[in-house]
Amino acid sequence: MRTILIVGAGQSGLQLALGLQSQGYELTLMSNRTADEIRGGRVMSTQCMFHTALGHERDLGLNFWEERAPRVEGLGVSVAGPSAPGGHPRVVDWVGRLDGHAQSVDQRIKMAGWMETFEQRGGQVVIHGAAVSDLDVLIRKYDLVLVAAGKGELVSLFDRDAARSPYDTPRRALAVAYVHGLGPRPEHPDVDAVRCNLVPGVGELFVMPALTTSGRADILFWETVPGGPADAFQGITDPSEHLERVLELMEHFTPWEYARATKVELTDVGATLSGRYAPTVRHPVGRLPGGGLVLGVADVVVANDPITGQGSNSAAKCAAAYLESILERGDRPFDEEWMRTTFDRYWESARHVTKWTNAMLAPPPEHVVNLLGAGSAFPAVAHRIANGFDDPSDFENFFYEPEKTAAYLDGVREEAEAAEAEAEAAEAEAAADDVAAADDVAGADDGAEVDDHAPEAVRSFR
Ligand SMILES: Cc1cc2nc3c(=O)[nH]c(=O)nc-3n(C[C@H](O)[C@H](O)[C@H](O)COP(=O)(O)OP(=O)(O)OC[C@H]3O[C@@H](n4cnc5c(N)ncnc54)[C@H](O)[C@@H]3O)c2cc1C
Numbered sequence: 001m002r003t004i005l006i007v008g009a010g011q012s013g014l015q016l017a018l019g020l021q022s023q024g025y026e027l028t029l030m031s032n033r034t035a036d037e038i039r040g041g042r043v044m045s046t047q048c049m050f051h052t053a054l055g056h057e058r059d060l061g062l063n064f065w066e067e068r069a070p071r072v073e074g075l076g077v078s079v080a081g082p083s084a085p086g087g088h089p090r091v092v093d094w095v096g097r098l099d100g101h102a103q104s105v106d107q108r109i110k111m112a113g114w115m116e117t118f119e120q121r122g123g124q125v126v127i128h129g130a131a132v133s134d135l136d137v138l139i140r141k142y143d144l145v146l147v148a149a150g151k152g153e154l155v156s157l158f159d160r161d162a163a164r165s166p167y168d169t170p171r172r173a174l175a176v177a178y179v180h181g182l183g184p185r186p187e188h189p190d191v192d193a194v195r196c197n198l199v200p201g202v203g204e205l206f207v208m209p210a211l212t213t214s215g216r217a218d219i220l221f222w223e224t225v226p227g228g229p230a231d232a233f234q235g236i237t238d239p240s241e242h243l244e245r246v247l248e249l250m251e252h253f254t255p256w257e258y259a260r261a262t263k264v265e266l267t268d269v270g271a272t273l274s275g276r277y278a279p280t281v282r283h284p285v286g287r288l289p290g291g292g293l294v295l296g297v298a299d300v301v302v303a304n305d306p307i308t309g310q311g312s313n314s315a316a317k318c319a320a321a322y323l324e325s326i327l328e329r330g331d332r333p334f335d336e337e338w339m340r341t342t343f344d345r346y347w348e349s350a351r352h353v354t355k356w357t358n359a360m361l362a363p364p365p366e367h368v369v370n371l372l373g374a375g376s377a378f379p380a381v382a383h384r385i386a387n388g389f390d391d392p393s394d395f396e397n398f399f400y401e402p403e404k405t406a407a408y409l410d411g412v413r414e415e416a417e418a419a420e421a422e423a424e425a426a427e428a429e430a431a432a433d434d435v436a437a438a439d440d441v442a443g444a445d446d447g448a449e450v451d452d453h454a455p456e457a458v459r460s461f462r
Helices: 012-023 035-039 051-059 107-120 132-141 152-158 239-253 311-329 336-360 364-377 379-388 390-399 402-440 456-461
Strands: 003-009 026-031 072-080 090-104 123-128 144-146 174-180 193-199 203-212 215-224 271-274 285-287 293-295
Touching: 003 132, 012 026, 012 107, 012 311, 026 107, 026 215, 035 107, 051 090, 051 311, 072 364, 090 193, 090 203, 090 364, 090 379, 107 123, 107 203, 123 379, 132 152, 132 215, 152 293, 174 203, 174 239, 203 239, 215 239, 239 271, 285 336, 293 336, 311 336, 336 390, 364 379, 364 402, 379 402, 379 456
Parallel strands: 003 026, 003 144, 026 123, 072 193, 144 293
Antiparallel strands: 072 090, 174 215, 174 271, 193 203, 203 215, 285 293
């Protein structure tokens, strides 16, 4: 049986290792941390994963936490208006229903659990932070070496693909806090959703439910414009101070979210994370000093900013694509051409994620502002944008080009008007029937009423 080394025990490395293991491949997994170190360490992500990516885990029977993790049924967008007394007002507010639910399982739980499962099933785990020189020696022992080590130092093996990497500096500073005690969301208290709060010129605040090491929690995640008014986490090492800063920014820029957060506390000592990196696409094949070739996986080759919450989704899709490619290869050599074709298969989905994510990092053009605003008036728009998080290729149809956005919104408006006219006609017909019936039964009233007083966001969700 073919022997494979995977360096890096994250979403992509472990998913691929477990997938190959189940097909009888002889796997070695190299991780710079033990399962216990990962579980007891610092949070690494907000890791919200949508339907398609969760499907890849289900296909391999790896959805161990699905029943315990909150089911994220919606995705909402709020936009803050210009500063006013009492904080920034909210000028856009909607939530769209996800066709399949999303979930966020703390990577500390998932990676530690998957690593233990891999070992229990007979896989070999080597705890070692691999250097290029190690790989130069190890490559002789394996049919294939995959580098799935995230944004760590091993990326130096893979050249930056300038044509696919429009930014060479970080576009956002990231600050995450996992908390307990967030109050219910008044707009839709019974529905768990990821909420994206956009504050023009300042950044974005994401709020999402998750399963963490101490049970259900919520994640508060600021993405702030470097050098902007909320770029305020550099040099903070104390977790309490970090949370205080997160809340101060919420109070000022997103008071509607702060109102729920006055009693929150950190879930544990490792509940905070901050940092920044430049989004980068790399060439997929790395050449070791001795001439051996290694194939990059997921973040190693496509590291997008987390503003669209896609990295873990992409890592799952990458692992699924590579798994298929390896299985199809059979006994033939894993040569350079195969490596490039394998990456291309992944790039087919990753290119859409990269395009959309990089677009979201730039100030939004007018047609995108209009599109986001239309989500409040038209549930169909909210629904379409929300489900784009699962399949970003759909944004090609209505997001990037002003003409396509306008055509899409015209179509939605026409459909809404037609539906309204139909409803009015039905109402008029029912009223005529009622008048006729009143001649026979005086005082008849079925009590049915449309709740026109429900807040807009809730009506949109239905
Ligand atoms: C703040 C933040 C929020 C995010 N939110 C989301 C989100 O909501 N949704 C989403 O889909 N994505 C999100 N992401 C992105 C997502 O977490 C990553 O894209 C995803 O984890 C990448 O998976 P991976 O397998 O490529 O690498 P990783 O998950 O980074 O795993 C790499 C592993 O390799 C190990 N390693 C590194 N170097 C070595 C070495 N030399 N030897 C051995 N082991 C090594 C690391 O310790 C790590 O365990 C977020 C990221 C950040 C930073």
